[in-house]
Amino acid sequence: MIAMAALENVAQQQGGLGTGGVREWILNNLIPLLLLVVALLLLWLGGGKGDNAGVMRRLGGIIVALAIIGLAVTTDAGKNIGTWIAGLFTG
Numbered sequence: 521m522i523a524m525a526a527l528e529n530v531a532q533q534q535g536g537l538g539t540g541g542v543r544e545w546i547l548n549n550l551i552p553l554l555l556l557v558v559a560l561l562l563l564w565l566g567g568g569k570g571d572n573a574g575v576m577r578r579l580g581g582i583i584v585a586l587a588i589i590g591l592a593v594t595t596d597a598g599k600n601i602g603t604w605i606a607g608l609f610t611g
Contacts, residue, residue: 543593547593551589552601555586558582562575562578562579563575
């Protein structure tokens with residue numbers, strides 16, 4: 521109980537606990553690494569065999585996934601797009 525109170529006291533002094541550091545690390549390190557791995561896999565699996573159309577189909581899916589990630593990590597853009605889409609269905 522005392523250790524928990526001490527931990528809460530330290531967290532309050534440092535401005536509170538949050539996920540900002542984890543979010544920044546994922547955005548700066550993990551997503552570019554995953555994109556590099558996906559690009560290398562696309563080139564290795566499809567480009568080496570001459571299946572350029574298959575590579576482009578997969579690339580279209582990757583672009584859609586990147587757009588979704590972009591909307592998820594921005595603050596106002598996702599809200600504004602959601603409001604616009606909802607406005608299409610409401611009078």
